[in-house]
Amino acid sequence: MLVSEKITKIGSIAEIRESQTTGDKSLYATVEFKPGQIISNFGGKEILDRPNYLTVQIGDSQHIMLDPEFLQYINHSCSPNVFFDTQKMVVIALRNIEMGEEFTFFYPSTEWSMDRGFDCFCQSENCLGYIQGAAHLPLDVLKKYKLSQYIENRLKVE
Known part of the structure; x- marks a missing residue:
């Protein structure tokens, strides 16, 4: 933890x-x-018909604002440690997560085409560089990740 950080506790987890x-x-x-x-159950505080940088996609025109809201602070990594299961509406650990470790997920695992792409600086050995959603990645790359049912279904029809 850096001295220049403000910390807000979220329950015991x-x-x-x-x-x-x-x-x-x-x-x-x-x-x-x-x-x-x-790690946490989640739901949709609001359903939008278009993505924004805080939503998780659950359908073609369904993008949820997360509830509980603190889950919106799970940032992207090309080597994620959590997954948003949009069928069961739970966030699950993909591997061991140590105390003090940042929670991260692979944004294209739930997002077909994001509101705004960004340069990834996750520094993992398999960093993809630019992230803009599953629609913009080759199938062989996507197959390395756990993907939401929505993304899996989109890949079957493409």
Whole structure:
């Protein structure tokens, strides 16, 4: 933890860390999680017909604002440690997550074509560089990831 961070506890499982320099927020584990363990249930606080940078896609024209809201601070990584299961509406651990580790997910695992692409700086060995949704990635890359049912279904019809 950096001195220039503001910390907000989220129950017993997580904390939001906010950089006092940039204002960027991230969600970190305050307990350990095992692969397959449910981290949180979630739902849609609101359903939008178009994506924005805070939504998770659940259908062609269905993009949910997350409830609980703290889940919106799970940032992208090309080597994610969590998955948004949009069928069961749970966030699950993909691998062991240590106390103090940032929660991350692979945005194209739920997003077909994002509201705005971005340069990825996750620094993982398999970093894809530019992220803009599953529609913009080759099938052989997508097959390396756990994908939402919506993305799996889109891939079958493409």
